[in-house]
Amino acid sequence: MATVTSDPFVGRLVDGRYHVVSRIARGGMATVYLAVDRRLDREVALKVMHPHLAEGTDGGEFVARFRREARAAARLAHPGVVAVFDQGVDGETSYLTMEYVPGTNLRHVLQDEGSLSVGRTLDLLEEILDALAAAHRKGLVHRDVKPENVLLDESGRVKVADFGLARAVSEGASTATSTILGTVAYLGPELITSGRCDARTDVYSVGVLAYEMLTGRHPFTGETPLQVAFQHVNSDVPAPSDVEPWIPAEVDVLVCALAARSPEDRPVDASAALALVRQTRQALDPAALEGRSSHPTRTAAASGAEPAPSTGSPDTAVLGVATAALAGALARPGDTPSGTTGTPAPPTAPDSTPTTALPGLWATRGEGATQPTDRAGTQHTLALDRATVAAHGDAPGSEDGPEDEVLRRAGRRRRAWWWGLAIVVLLAGALTGASWWFLSGPGAYTIVPGGLVGAPQAGAEQTLAAVDLRSDVTEAYDDTFAAGTVISTDPGAGEKVRKDGEVHLLVSLGVKMIEIPTGLVGKPAEEATEALKDAGFTVGDPVEAYSDTVPAGTVVSVSEAEGTSVPHSTVPVLTVSQGPAPVTIPQVVGLGKDAALTALTDLGLDPSSTDDYSETVAAGLVISQTPENGTEGHRGDKVALVVSLGPPLVEIPNTYGRNVTEAEKMLKDAGFAVEIRHPQGISPLNIVYAQDPAGGAGKTAPKGSTIVINVF
Incomplete structure (x- = not known):
């Protein structure tokens, strides 16, 4: 699938997780990019809503619809549906992340190949309808089935994408004034006229898609979307063989049934449509599945030759005649085959290709509804040519000649043929009615029993088996229902389900x-x-x-x-x-060493101390601190203390035998206080004969301490 890289969004990292690599496609609501999920290291498709849609009075509705896509698609777990992984908002950007499907889409295939063979068309229809059936069982309607939303991976498997227009069936009854979203070439008439839709609307889109795959063109075209929409509402989708005569009549019936203008005339949902496709495949011979192969009925009709004798069983041959006759009888009054006028001529005998009535897969036709017809059976005429008359007698115009007898015999044969046809039509009507009653009508359904929700799984399965219904179990975690009990059923209690059908049980795994x-x-x-x-x-x-x-x-x-x-x-x-708690450093200067250390430790600080002499601070007291008092710190911070050792030690001078005046000066100069005593009384000599403490080499005392000298 081609990508575009000239986009300012390319290279951006969305929501810190998704790295945008390139642009894949741009639609009416969003642009899809290829991105790499950095968390899980995988490629994803990133769908980004156009910013302008979120603006204005309708912005909230668009944003809600965009986000509803994730919730709707996330409910689907099917290999044919593109998975939705995540949903989020990054600033003004609303986005979805989805499964990235490398490959192409059906639009590119049709552009490259023009049209597809019958077999390949049926293969693709089966895969598309199987995916839609999973959605319809969940109560979801896609609303935008078109070739661009049918992806084909590298192995050719189908994945249906873009449930951005899907809504729960309960929300499907929107008013006619609401905005109609979807591609007009594929919209069902009821969606255009009233805005209402259900599973049958998706079936209509698939029918239009089938027409396009077979013919390479749309059934309705116009210069404006309004002209196309008008044709969807007021015209029936033509049979594909009107464009491509090689297409078998059985395929015409299939396409016209899927794309019937009235919802009541279509299969009730994708599951019923899928059954119709498979039944059509069984009715075709292998050569017809290859595409433009010889189709006996159509070849005989086109050439004017007699059709080959039927090689099928007698019942199959009669059923083929009945189907063709019934189709012609149920056409609108006044309708005639293309290229003829007046009363349709009787059909010829059936061809060698088995033709199946395909009963019971769509509801009873309403008044005025167009029925699919087998033109191979209605365009033949019975003509008694002049050569046949001449072979039996006189030329035309003679009275009571052999020609008159031949004409009378031909008239009797014609009347007998019409009586036979009337009987066949009546039998076909009875057969079709019975088939409808038992295969699609009220006789084909039963009611889902009640009391299943909240019951143990085994009990619910026994209850369903008692009324001949199968059960399909899916387990899910639930905060309300105990493990092993039924959370919900699909269909719900009291709703219709086909006899011998299946009821889906959602069983609780308990609290996750x-x-x-x-x-x-x-x-x-x-x-x-x-x-x-x-x-x-x-x-x-x-x-x-x-x-x-x-x-x-x-x-x-x-x-x-x-x-x-x-x-x-x-x-x-x-x-x-947050790290250590904040602490204000206290004042511990002047405190004793032990008291200071205790005060700091109690606050969660880490104190340490060193000693130093101080002439002003008594020994054992804190001289200074770092950090200082009032500093903001945190628990665990270090605080350094300096603790006083008292004054420094000074050598004591020896003053023995010195004059008192000289001795006093020596001691004071050394930093001591001096006390002079006269134990012997005052003497005119004034000589120091003793000092305390004694001085001399190696004799010290704290600076500022008092030295006593005795004088006589």
Whole structure:
């Protein structure tokens, strides 16, 4: 599939996760890009809604419809439906992430090949209808079936995309004034006229799609979409063989049934349409499936030759005649085959290709509805030519000659043929009515029994088996219903289901349990949060707490024990460290060493001390601190103290035998205080004969201390 890279969105990282690689396609509501999911390392299709659609008074409706696409498609789990992975908003950008399907789409195939063979058309119809049937069983209508939304992967398998226009059936009854979304070439008449749609609207679109695959063109064209829509509402989709005469009559019947103008004339849903396609395939010979092969009925009719004798069983041959006759009889009054006027001539004998009536797969035709007809059976005429008359007698115009007898015998044969035809028509009508009653009408259905929801699975299956209904079980987690009990049924209790049909049971697995990842404590908060989200949890707002040991931004604890299994609705909360708590440094200068250390330790600080002499601070008291008093810090911060050792030690001068005046000066110069005593009384000599403490080499005392000298 070709991609476009000249787009400003290319190269952008959406929502921190999806790296846009290239543009794939652009539609009316959104643009689709190829992107890489960096988290899961895989290619995805990223669908981005056009920003202008979210503006104005209708912006909210468009955004809601865009987001509804994810919810609708996510309910479908089918290999033929493109899976939706995620939905989100990045700023002003609303986006979806979907399965990326490398390959092409049906539009490109039709552009390359023009038209497809009958066999390939039926193959594609089966895959498309199988995917739509899964949606219809969920109560979803696609509303926009067209070649662009039919993707073909690299192996050729079909995947139906873009449920962006899908709505639940309960929402399908929108008013006629609402905006009609979809491609007009494929819209059902009821969607155009009233805005109402159901599963049969998708069947109509598939019928138009089948016409286009077989003929390479649309059934209705016009210069404006309004002209095309008018034709959908007021005209029947023509038979494909009007364009391509090689197409078998059985395929005409199929296409006209799928694309019937009245919803009541179509198969009730994709499942019924799928059964009709398979029944049509069984009615065709292998040569017809190859495409433009010889089709006996149509070849004989076109050439004017007698058709080959039927090689099928007598019942098959009679049923073929009855089908052709019934088709002609049910056509609108006044309708005639293409190229003829007046009363249709009787059909010839059936061809060698078995023709199946295909009864019971669509509802009874309403008044005025156009029936698919077998032109191979209605365009033949019985003509008694002049050569035949001449072979039996005189030339025309003679009275009471052999020619008159021949004409009389021909008239009797013609009347006998018409009586035979009337009987065949009556028998065919009875057969068709009975077939409709038992295969598609009221006789084909039963009622889904009640009491299944909330019942154990085994009991529900027994209840269904008792009324000859099969059960198909899908399991899902549920917060309300106990494990092993039925959550819902499809169809629901009291609704109709075909006899010997199947009821889908959704059985509870109980509350979904998820394991809390291990190793969260000690991780950065962002990594731990991502691990919880990847495990499937919605993570609560983190709680911040101070920690003396865990670095800031790191997980301290988790509200749920790691490695334990908890309900999926649990909201784990992470406690994240803010680092150490703030502390104001106190004043400890002047305190004793032990008291200062205790005060700082109690605040969570880390104090240390050194000793130094001080002439002003007594020994054992704090001289200074770093940081200073009033500084803002955190628990665990270091605080350095200087503790006083008292005054420094000074050598004591020896003043023995010196004059008192000289001795006093020596001591004061050394930093001591001097006390002069006269134990012997005052003497005119004034000589120091003793000092305390004694001085001399190696003799010290604290600076500022008092030295006593005795004088006589």
